[in-house]
Amino acid sequence: MSEAREENKVKKEAMNKLREDRKVKIKAAKALMKKQRKTIKAIKEQLKDKPMTVPEIASATGIEPASVLWFLAALKKYGKIVEGEKNGSYFKFRLAEKTSEGTTLE
Numbered sequence: 001m002s003e004a005r006e007e008n009k010v011k012k013e014a015m016n017k018l019r020e021d022r023k024v025k026i027k028a029a030k031a032l033m034k035k036q037r038k039t040i041k042a043i044k045e046q047l048k049d050k051p052m053t054v055p056e057i058a059s060a061t062g063i064e065p066a067s068v069l070w071f072l073a074a075l076k077k078y079g080k081i082v083e084g085e086k087n088g089s090y091f092k093f094r095l096a097e098k099t100s101e102g103t104t105l106e
Contacts, residue, residue, distance in 0.1 A: 039063060043071055044080070044095065051084045051092035 019026075042061045046052055054072065058065040072093055075081040084092040 039067070039071055040075070043068065043075070047081060047093060047095045051094040053087050053090035053092055055090065057093075 039061075042063065043057055046057050046060050052060070054065055054068050057063070057072075058068045061068070063071075072081060076083070076093070079096055081093050082096050084094050086092070
């Protein structure tokens with residue numbers, strides 16, 4: 001039994017050292033994820049009431065248009081938003097509708 005305890009102690013010490021070594025990277029990753037969640041929330045908030053184009057969303061949120069486009073591409077890929085009609089050279093995006101089963105409709 002003491003051999004198993006010793007092995008667990010060694011594993012625990014190794015994990016603690018690994019966490020300590022990666023503390024800065026973990027903190028940076030957490031900060032990036034927090035910023036991404038905030039950006040997604042801001043974009044979805046703009047699309048809540050009406051469809052909007054990339055420049056309109058960028059102007060309303062203060063986020064760079066290129067970043068807005070990337071986030072919209074990801075949201076579209078995962079079914080959170082859909083493309084609507086075209087407004088000049090830009091498509092208008094809107095939030096996807098949810099069904100009672102939790103799936104999204106276009």
